[in-house]
Amino acid sequence: MSVHPILKLVAQRIALGLLLLLAVSVLIFAATQILPGDVAQSILGQSATPETLANLREELGLNVPPVTRYFNWLFGVLQGDLGTALSNGQDIASSMGKRLGNTLFLAGCAAIIAVPLAIILGLIAVRYRNRWPDKAISTVTLATISVPEFLVGYIAVYFLSVQFRLLPSLASVNDGMTLGERLYAMSLPILVLVLAVLGHMMRMTRAAILNVLESAYVETAELKGLPPFRVIARHALPNAIAPVVNVVMLNMAYLVVGVVVVEVVFVYPGMGQYLVDHVAKRDVPVVQACGLVFAAIYIGLNIAADVISILANPRLRHPK
Amino acid sequence: MNDDLSRLIADIDAMRMNRRRFMGTAAAAGAAAAMGGTMMSATAASAEEPKKGGIFRMGWGGGESTDTLDPGLADSPVPFVVNRQWGDTIVNVTADGQIEPRLAESMTSNADGTEWRFMIRQGVKFHDGTDMTIDDVVATFKRHSDENSKSGAFGIMQGISGIAADGNEVVFTLSTGNADLPYLLSDYHLVVQPKGGVDNPNAAIGTGTWKLVTAEPGVRYTFEKNPADWDATRGHYDGVELIVINDNTARTSALQSGQVDIINRVDPKVAKLLAKMPGVVVENVSGRGHYVFIMHTDTAPFDNNDLRLALKYAINRQELVDKILDGYGGVGNDTPINAAYPLYTAVAQREFDTAKAAEHYKKSGHDGTPIVLIVADTAFPGAVDAAALFQQSAAAAGIPLEIQRVPDDGYWSDVWNVKPFCASYWGGRPVQDQMWSTAYLSTADWNDTKYKNPELDAMILAARSETDVAKRTDLYLKIAQVVHDDGGTICPMFNDFIDAKSDKIAGYMKDPNFEAMGGWASAKTWFA
Numbered sequence: 001m002s003v004h005p006i007l008k009l010v011a012q013r014i015a016l017g018l019l020l021l022l023a024v025s026v027l028i029f030a031a032t033q034i035l036p037g038d039v040a041q042s043i044l045g046q047s048a049t050p051e052t053l054a055n056l057r058e059e060l061g062l063n064v065p066p067v068t069r070y071f072n073w074l075f076g077v078l079q080g081d082l083g084t085a086l087s088n089g090q091d092i093a094s095s096m097g098k099r100l101g102n103t104l105f106l107a108g109c110a111a112i113i114a115v116p117l118a119i120i121l122g123l124i125a126v127r128y129r130n131r132w133p134d135k136a137i138s139t140v141t142l143a144t145i146s147v148p149e150f151l152v153g154y155i156a157v158y159f160l161s162v163q164f165r166l167l168p169s170l171a172s173v174n175d176g177m178t179l180g181e182r183l184y185a186m187s188l189p190i191l192v193l194v195l196a197v198l199g200h201m202m203r204m205t206r207a208a209i210l211n212v213l214e215s216a217y218v219e220t221a222e223l224k225g226l227p228p229f230r231v232i233a234r235h236a237l238p239n240a241i242a243p244v245v246n247v248v249m250l251n252m253a254y255l256v257v258g259v260v261v262v263e264v265v266f267v268y269p270g271m272g273q274y275l276v277d278h279v280a281k282r283d284v285p286v287v288q289a290c291g292l293v294f295a296a297i298y299i300g301l302n303i304a305a306d307v308i309s310i311l312a313n314p315r316l317r318h319p320k
Numbered sequence: 321m322n323d324d325l326s327r328l329i330a331d332i333d334a335m336r337m338n339r340r341r342f343m344g345t346a347a348a349a350g351a352a353a354a355m356g357g358t359m360m361s362a363t364a365a366s367a368e369e370p371k372k373g374g375i376f377r378m379g380w381g382g383g384e385s386t387d388t389l390d391p392g393l394a395d396s397p398v399p400f401v402v403n404r405q406w407g408d409t410i411v412n413v414t415a416d417g418q419i420e421p422r423l424a425e426s427m428t429s430n431a432d433g434t435e436w437r438f439m440i441r442q443g444v445k446f447h448d449g450t451d452m453t454i455d456d457v458v459a460t461f462k463r464h465s466d467e468n469s470k471s472g473a474f475g476i477m478q479g480i481s482g483i484a485a486d487g488n489e490v491v492f493t494l495s496t497g498n499a500d501l502p503y504l505l506s507d508y509h510l511v512v513q514p515k516g517g518v519d520n521p522n523a524a525i526g527t528g529t530w531k532l533v534t535a536e537p538g539v540r541y542t543f544e545k546n547p548a549d550w551d552a553t554r555g556h557y558d559g560v561e562l563i564v565i566n567d568n569t570a571r572t573s574a575l576q577s578g579q580v581d582i583i584n585r586v587d588p589k590v591a592k593l594l595a596k597m598p599g600v601v602v603e604n605v606s607g608r609g610h611y612v613f614i615m616h617t618d619t620a621p622f623d624n625n626d627l628r629l630a631l632k633y634a635i636n637r638q639e640l641v642d643k644i645l646d647g648y649g650g651v652g653n654d655t656p657i658n659a660a661y662p663l664y665t666a667v668a669q670r671e672f673d674t675a676k677a678a679e680h681y682k683k684s685g686h687d688g689t690p691i692v693l694i695v696a697d698t699a700f701p702g703a704v705d706a707a708a709l710f711q712q713s714a715a716a717a718g719i720p721l722e723i724q725r726v727p728d729d730g731y732w733s734d735v736w737n738v739k740p741f742c743a744s745y746w747g748g749r750p751v752q753d754q755m756w757s758t759a760y761l762s763t764a765d766w767n768d769t770k771y772k773n774p775e776l777d778a779m780i781l782a783a784r785s786e787t788d789v790a791k792r793t794d795l796y797l798k799i800a801q802v803v804h805d806d807g808g809t810i811c812p813m814f815n816d817f818i819d820a821k822s823d824k825i826a827g828y829m830k831d832p833n834f835e836a837m838g839g840w841a842s843a844k845t846w847f848a
Contacts, residue, residue, distance in 0.1 A: 035729070035730070036729075036730040036733060036734045037730045037733035037734060041732075041733040042733070049474065049475060049765040049766075050765070051467065051474070052469070052470045052471075052474055055468050055469070055470050056470045059470075085386065087386035087388070088386050088387060088388040088522075088537060089388070089522070090537070095385075098536075099385075154569055157569075157570075157573045157577075158573070161573060161576075161577040162573050162576045162577050165577055165578070168577070168579055169570065169573045169574055169577045169579060170379075170563065170565070170570070170574050170579045170580075172539075172540060172563050172579075174534075174536075174540060264566065264567045264570070265567060265569070265570055266570065267563065267564070267565045267566075267567070267570050267574075269536065269538075269539040269540070273385065273538065274385045274538070277384040277385040277386050277538055278385065278386060279729075280384070280386075280729055281384070281386045283386060
């Protein structure tokens, strides 16, 4: 067979992922239909009258049966057209693209800091396990993961923005900003997100490496006189990569899809608030598009985690 | 030339010109040397001279990614204030409740108020450089009154049967007389747009002080100065930046950390603390907005007036003002009208009285099953807490209230105006007729108490076309008395508009019409 088993596996996973996406789109569409009220009522709000409601429904094409609307939408998406928002007529691809870019940028900045930091802290905790550095790292990261992010955010705003005026409380970014200005504006949300995801990844690294440290080859390495940190970094860490990668990917997915509260606290124009606004307005095409993007990111990161776990394991990499 | 001069003098009297524009125009009339001195001393004495420059940064709550720029669809604070930046209405209501001509220069009506003529100002340019014409004005009003319209002003345009141009006058014909028509036409949805905004309602091209530069709904709007502004007395900044900040704490801290110059909707619970902060000034003004618990008078058990009265006596209004509004508001009296309205006469205040509540409750013959009150946070700020206080004071009178808390999502479509007893709010209207007609006429779509009383309808319609002020005032007192005694509205409190601004902002004046000086803060204030 000419196809490498890993390529085959990736292809299978992607095909499965696409099927999952289709199922997700059906689910989201059905869910938005169950929600009370429709987009016309939400747009007009308290000022709705039967006439204006009827006018708006006609204009938005809400009188078409739901199944037909779903297939029209699906057909458009397959051609790369996400459509326009019902509530304000904006092109979804461009308005969402900007928000998605912001979210990915914030998640990326947080991940670049949090992932290496968590792994290094994990290694340090293992090296000094059950001594004071381990206990200090565990306590601090457990504390930051246990306090809700919005509270960490408010505390950071209170001290760093209001009291000492070091960092801006509004992460209001726009196109006219240089990279430096942008990073400065985003410093507080990045800080809060790093604190939020650090604990989970650090503890998983610690646990996975401790697990490997029980094995015979680590004992051999110690017996031949290698320094403890080298044993951990060279012999234990590579064999602990699979579980660590899984946790890292889970947290990265969380950074993309689960940070709406942080966005609200720092007024960061990301995907979370965009999605919440459109759910409240029953703007189905936008909710569908956001749902697809979120699902794709989740599925994509999971495929990446699986593939990396396999690549990290020589037995899976070179099957007999 | 004499005509020109007298018009200039009249303009100065009306404070429509600043000194520089007067100088330029007067020189053109060839009269600067003769008249300049006396004129200028009159204006210079009037107020401290506004300073120019800077970017006015507003941190505004109440905006969403789904907002549009169509003034007809504005129904929340951010779209409202955005439209105020780039657009003008033909008339405006001043802080003391008077009509101020804007894009209309003057107005007249016939004796019974069935025909109104508004003379449209000449020489006004839209942001795209085209002249504003009478046709644009007529097309604007036609768009909002079109039967296919989804404009928020559609309801108030209903009484107008004809809109036509006559020279430079726009003529409104009404089926029944309305002495308040200019107030109705000051509605913030009725922004004059080129060709009425029919082709592109979202263009945001108007005659206002600020030209829209960028619009990111739910995130940020930026504006630059309109160099061709027809009203030279306003617009002292170089530009305006409006950042949407829906979270109360984030909005407050943005002001405290100096990232914005003014915020709206300060939470009453923190207003007193915020006022103590250095560099921050809290500006509250008593408005016409009010919080209500509304009962459907056509649904059992609320179809029994004794039960309605029992509930009205069982609520402690002062306690609610103190605890929910932290004192930033006024006590309600089960009518939608307070002293902020013209032609207001007070109805005797209903006090919290458990004995009377118990007496009416007994008389109503209610079977003692819990009365369900539906409430959500979105009904008004503090609604859930207010319902809990109501439940306690009602329990003291032996009336069992059961609070059913529901999500914000869907509240305005599935609970308000649908369920028989719920919490809600009204933003208030500039004149009494509009408030009564919107929510208390039998035929009104938003008659959210389902109160149907032919006598009340007759009085509302009679008051609308009554031109004798004394008779009209008397009619409004009678209307208020009927709703107070018999209606389905429990109105515990009128809320204040609470803005907070940096102490660097000068020229701020309280305006009970809307928050942020009626929405005109950016046009009328300056950096001290």
